[in-house]
Amino acid sequence: MxxxxxxxxxxxxxxxxxxxxxxxxxxxxxxxxxxxxxxxxxxxxxxxxxxxxxxxxxxxxxxxxxxxxxxxxxxxxxxxxxxxxxxxxxxxxxxxxxxxxxxxxxxxxxxxxxxxxxxxxxxxxxxxxxxxxxxxxxxxxxxxxxxxxxxxxxxxxxxxxxxxxxxxxxxxxxxxxxxxxxxxxxxxxxxxxxxxxxxxxxxxxxxxxxxxxxxxxxxxxxxxxGVGNCHVYVDADADIDTAITILVNAKAQRPSVCNAAETFLVHAGIADAFVPRALAALKDAGVTVHGDERTRAYSPDVVPVTEDDYRAEFLSLDIAAAVVDSLDEAVSHIRRYGSAHTDAIVTRSQQAARRFVATVDSAAVAVNASTRFTDGGEFGFGAEIGISTQxxxxxxxxxxxxxxxxxxxxxxxxxxxx
Missing domain, CATH: 3.40.605.10 (Aldehyde Dehydrogenase; Chain A, domain 1)
Known part of the structure; x- marks a missing residue:
């Protein structure tokens, strides 16, 4: 037969x-x-x-x-x-x-x-x-x-x-x-x-x-x-300590899964205060950052980012990064490169959070929380067959x-x- x-x-x-x-x-x-x-x-x-x-x-x-x-x-x-x-x-x-x-x-x-x-x-x-x-x-x-x-x-x-x-x-x-x-x-x-x-x-x-x-x-x-090119966007009105904690957890807690963060975006208005601390925290966690020119200006440890890096599901201790001039620019980046899995914003502004939630077209959108929570068990479903991105x-x-x-x-x- x-x-x-x-x-x-x-x-x-x-x-x-x-x-x-x-x-x-x-x-x-x-x-x-x-x-x-x-x-x-x-x-x-x-x-x-x-x-x-x-x-x-x-x-x-x-x-x-x-x-x-x-x-x-x-x-x-x-x-x-x-x-x-x-x-x-x-x-x-x-x-x-x-x-x-x-x-x-x-x-x-x-x-x-x-x-x-x-x-x-x-x-x-x-x-x-x-x-x-x-x-x-x-x-x-x-x-x-x-x-x-x-x-x-x-x-x-x-x-x-x-x-x-x-x-x-x-x-x-x-x-x-x-x-x-x-x-x-x-x-x-x-x-x-x-x-x-x-x-x-x-x-x-x-x-x-x-x-x-x-x-x-x-x-x-x-x-x-399953395919997860997930983003963490740090808004101009973010609490820096909260943002660093969320970013490191989203990337390094378990990097080989689909809800791990693969890119972080930072508003230019908070970049000087946030990026150096974030790079140090990621380095301590063993993460290699692939950044744009504005991110690389903060540390020689940041390697040049490529278009493929922004599209990548690394599933490893690597993350892409960029400094953006507005929330709308961050959303445009996510829509261009993301996989519609999970994307997060860290902000103290309710207006910014509402706009991010309304304009990011992904299966899950997190506000002041790690992308790692997109999971059937974490959502209280008891179990899951997978995470649909359609x-x-x-x-x-x-x-x-x-x-x-x-x-x-x-x-x-x-x-x-x-």
Missing amino acids: SEAEDFLKVARAAREAATALAPLPRAPKDAALLAVADALEAATGEIVAANADDVERAREGGTSEAMIDRLRLDAGRVAKIAQAVRHVAGLPDPVGEVVRGSTLPNGLELRQVRVPLGVIGIVYEGRPNVTVDAAALCLKSGNAVLLRGSSSAYSSNTVLVRIMQEALAGTDVPADAVQLVPGRSRESVKHLMRARGLVDVLIPRGGASLINSIVEESTVPVIET KLHARGPMGLPELTSTKWIYTGDGHIRV
């Missing part, structure tokens, strides 16, 4: 499973997730052994230690994955929630209710914990899932999916609701991208090149997630409600239209 035929087999199985899963109430879905969590913990040794094969291949292939750390699983990490599944089981079920409703003048009862999307395809890089996290979120929201992780985690993902399927087999949730896309080649991703009619939506999680290629080539609807269907951190669509239901008593 060819790879294409293998894919069609699992995609069709997922479609049938989605039909059976959609009407299930909360209790059997929660019971299934708890069974998955128990099974993962019971198979910790097997999971860690499979992961060791992935880690060994990654080392032989020259993968960096930072990426290997994202790939690695140990007993403690498996326990955290299982606990995350239990946490999802405890979240409210969005399916069946009435979004709005009314009784029309003619007596028809009208309701708009949440329903599962159906079959969700997820393409992601690196971390095998995403395999379980994504499956748990999809099952809880009544969706079947087709998982296409990176080839670097193939052994780990294969074992994780098998364990989840075996656990589901003893529950009311169809085991075929969780599927691993067959194959390791790029062609296997293309099969998923072209499965319109079998797959309802595709969610890529990873770097800009992965997301762009899927958006450009997929015939299945795509929700763009405008249709979902925007910002995507929790369980964002993994649903809606259905209109109207009930009459022999009503006919005249």
Whole structure:
């Protein structure tokens, strides 16, 4: 059987499973997730052994230690994955929630209710914990899932999916609701991208090149997630101590994630007081600043910035910088170079804050707070499938409600239209 035929087999199985899963109430879905969590913990040794094969291949292939750390699983990490599944089981079920409703003048009862999307395809890089996290979120929201992780985690993902399927087999949730896309080649991703009619939506999680290629080539609807060229703008009326604290946290607290700051902009009216202190604080945090001429004038440690730097998602201890003459110039810079993920203003001026919020067109806008808060857990959603940077269907951190669509239901008593 060819790879294409293998894919069609699992995609069709997922479609049938989605039909059976959609009407299930909360209790059997929660019971299934708890069974998955128990099974993962019971198979910790097997999971860690499979992961060791992935880690060994990654080392032989020259993968960096930072990426290997994202790939690695140990007993403690498996326990955290299982606990995350239990946490999802405890979240409210969005399916069946009435979004709005009314009784029309003619007596028809009208309701708009949440329903599962159906079959969700997820393409992601690196971390095998995403395999379980994504499956748990999809099952809880009544969706079947087709998982296409990176080839670097193939052994780990294969074992994780098998364990989840075996656990589901003893529950009311169809085991075929969780599927691993067959194959390791790029062609296997293309099969998923072209499965319109079998797959309802595709969610890529990873770097800009992965997301762009899927958006450009997929015939299945795509929700763009993850790429974060986030900005911190320090206004003329900012408190300097607050601004430095926010900037260093936004850049250095965890630089390899999508909500880390990649550029800071400073109003010229506060630059003399702010920039030297900010550069010193960033240097102490190990951050290299790529600045324009006005920023470089404050320190020889600042390296010349390029156009590519302003567009970059560094995901490292690097940050671009510029001095601007107005809030509007800062907003123009963000609109030109940003990725519409998260952008922040630090200011004591309510007028400046209101204008920034109104004119920055991003999924999340922060006022006097770090960009690092754009996260499903931090927002109180409990979990997220990703952070959407587009405008249709979902925007910002995507929790369980964002993994649903809606259905209109109207009930009459022999009503006919005249």
